[in-house]
Amino acid sequence: MAFPARIDVHQHIVPPVWSQALAAQGLDSGGWAIPCWSADSAVAMMDRQGIAAGVLSVTSPGVHLGEDGRARRLARAVNEYSAEVVKDRPDRFGHFASVPLPDIDAALAEAVYALDVLRADGVVLMSHACGRYLGDPGFEPLWAELDRRAANVFVHPAQPPMALLPGTPAPLADYVFDTTRSALNLVLNGVMSRYPDLRVILSHGGGFLPYAAYRFSGLISTVVAPDRRAEDVLHDLKRFYFDTALSASPSALPALLAFAEPDHVLYGSDWPFAPQEAGTYYNRFLETYPDFTPGQAEAVNRRNAEVLFPCLAR
Template identity: 85%
Template sequence: MPFSARIDVHQHIVPPVWAETLAAQGLDSGGWAIPDWSPKSAVAMMDQQEIATGILSVTAPGVHLGDDAQARDLARAVNEYGAEVVKDTPARFGHFASIPLPDVDAAAAEAVHALDDLHADGVVLMSNARGRYLGDPDFEPLWAELDRRGANVFVHPAQPPMDLLPGTPAPLADYVFDTTRSALNLVLNGVMNRYPNVRVILSHGGGFLPYAAYRFAGLTSTAIDRERKAEDILHDLKRFYFDTALSASPSALPALLAFAEPGHVLYGSDWPFAPQEAGSYYNHFLQAYPDFTPGQAEAINRKNAEFLFPRLAR
């Protein structure tokens, strides 16, 4: 299979209304500037990076910027914009709908609208919703709606509820930390066990989850609950899917492939927040990896994503 068949599950969209709203409030993405974006520039990048289809999502800080009413309106505007982009070029684009957590009632309603009416390919959740993590018991109604629909849930990191490391934007260091924190919270609070129909994709190879999974599993019975066995924690951790965005390195990729279940690793670029040069850097590692089993590279580039997004299956 040629690499041009890639399905990129971690590609970002910058709706004008979202960029303008952030600018008006003096916000950016965890100390990272908001780049220019257009469908034309996205297609040009994909043609150069051998990507057939990009599943678009709004990145951190998401659509909830502190005001519930504004978040509801911004989520609806962003999702309708994304749906139009996909409608214009459905073979090249898909989209994850933005959800206005921590307003759980509005989040559940927007998920229903986006999945049922806009035909979104899933939803994107920030790793924390204004400091509240995704296993929060108050978020159960949202997970129940997503589970009923067998939804794809893309978890993108956000700035954790703490000060930035001095001189270091959140995407450089804190994002991998917060992805791991959110995933562990989902497992320890039972979300991954109670809602078996959702398919949760973790950004950037899952942060450091694959590397530390056996630490989490082995210590849970000691630190939290003596009745929870290590193998049960591992089972729930292995339910996650993982994208390769910024993570297909000679040190990270072996750990990811050793931990992830077969079929659970997906291609990701993180464009345009990660510039095209970064995509080329990690694509080189992915293409040169010497230890893929037969068919594994093709599965990561496309076939695993076809299972999650059957409309793109060839």
């Protein structure tokens, strides 16, 4: 291909202890089946898709499945499993650590352990934690610590706290909605303005945030919070990073590239929850997109991620 091998910031891992915990409670990922995973199959997929390295994360519903003590133990087991995968193949993998929100004390402790001891590349947060969205004031200590470290934070959608649309698994529609909901909550509650050193990556092109950003800024500044200027709201919305997982399409890419800062767009595959055939489908749009400026394709596929994940730049 005509660009450097990709760095995939949205690639999932399926630790056996996690899939077993879900099965024991009759859970899946928002009506989406839990696929098989192995490091070898991940590497094989990456070789076929032109991906040099992937940053692994556990997807929805995360590690808090209803009880704080079990969530702490599951988070630790998941993170240690992921760290071993990275240790075995540091040339191909990084990982985001899971934390057991909404248990804020345990989440803070696990984030510190994962970043300091396991050398995680950041943390993954679900778009809400048991119905509490990420701008919740109770989560302030975690944001403060992550900001102090200028940490990478990957926000992955979860099934919203409402019934599924009949016959429609959450990843098809609700995940896009909940990513947008969570990002707007972070901005409205001031997290993005209070913590300028956070690097927050939104999944799937940010849901519909790029498309609706000026709707949000205009209505917040005139109706919701007239003391906030539209320009300040837009500044906070533009602080987000966005991955291209399932979003590199002829209709989504123009909105994303028109809104996002040039160095804030990152490649994502969503494998294995999105099968390789889906990756090929969206990669084709990315590879044939006619309106990239010089160097922009290389930045999206690799260079922007190299800044956030220097260990994967080699």
